[in-house]
Amino acid sequence: MKPLPNEIVLRPRFQMNVEQSKEAVLSNxxxxxxxxxxxxxxxxxxxxxxxxxxxxxxxxxxHLEIDEIDAFNCRLHGVFGPNPTLWTFFMFIHFVIAxxxxxxxxxxxxxxxxxxxxxxxxxxxxxxxxxxxxxxxAGRSGKKKGKPQMHQLHDFMTNVLEGVF
Numbered sequence: 001m002k003p004l005p006n007e008i009v010l011r012p013r014f015q016m017n018v019e020q021s022k023e024a025v026l027s028n029x030x031x032x033x034x035x036x037x038x039x040x041x042x043x044x045x046x047x048x049x050x051x052x053x054x055x056x057x058x059x060x061x062x063h064l065e066i067d068e069i070d071a072f073n074c075r076l077h078g079v080f081g082p083n084p085t086l087w088t089f090f091m092f093i094h095f096v097i098a099x100x101x102x103x104x105x106x107x108x109x110x111x112x113x114x115x116x117x118x119x120x121x122x123x124x125x126x127x128x129x130x131x132x133x134x135x136x137x138a139g140r141s142g143k144k145k146g147k148p149q150m151h152q153l154h155d156f157m158t159n160v161l162e163g164v165f
Contacts, residue, residue, distance in 0.1 A: 011081045012150075018076050018161060022068040025076070025161065029064070032160045037153075048153055049083075058142035059083065062153040078157070080150050082142070093135060101128045 018025055022044065029039055029046045036054035040047045049061035065077045081087060108121035 011079060013077070013079050015075060015077045017069070018066075018074050019072065020074065020161075021072055022066050022074040025066050025074055028160050028163065032156075034156065037156055048156065050149060054149075056145070057086070058146040060146045060150050060153065062150075062157060064157065076161075080153065082146070090135070090139065094132070097128050097132055097135075101125055104128070 020028075026041060026044065026046065029048075030041050033039055036051045038049050038051050040049075044066045046064040046066070047061060048064070049055070050059050060080050060082055063079045063081065067075045067077065069075055082090075104121050104124050108118045108125065111118035111121060
């Protein structure tokens with residue numbers, strides 16, 4: 001398995017082959033409850049997140065999917081990501097801002113074509129771009145705050161796979 005790069009990208013993904021059976025790996029994760037981690041299993045999916053005491057607004061979680069290769073080997077697919085509610089909220093806000101930008105852009109173009117004043121529309125479009133930049137930098141800041149916890153999740157996963165928990 002490759003180590004995590006120093007610069008963790010948005011929703012980094014990885015996969016690795018594990019020389020254990022699928023059921024052994026899944027059962028190791030089921031019994032590996034350790035503070036501050038919460039481990040949930042649904043079929044061949046394992047979700048690892050932080051408990052309420054350690055959880056903050058930008059806390060990441062790790063989603064693992066374990067696929068069987070043969071009776072003694074399996075492949076683990078992992079995705080680090082933010083809380084799904086936070087992720088959905090950010091995507092919704094980006095969608096609303098993009099939609100408003102397009103609508104107001106059409107309004108500004110129509111006003112310009114009709115030789116009417118369109119300065120208000122351009123001002124609103126500039127404000128929407130500024131809001132988008134604020135969201136972008138807030139997301140970058142949140143990613144930076146969640147980075148140490150991503151490494152904790154990765155270390156916990158590695159310890160469970162090695163049987164040290």
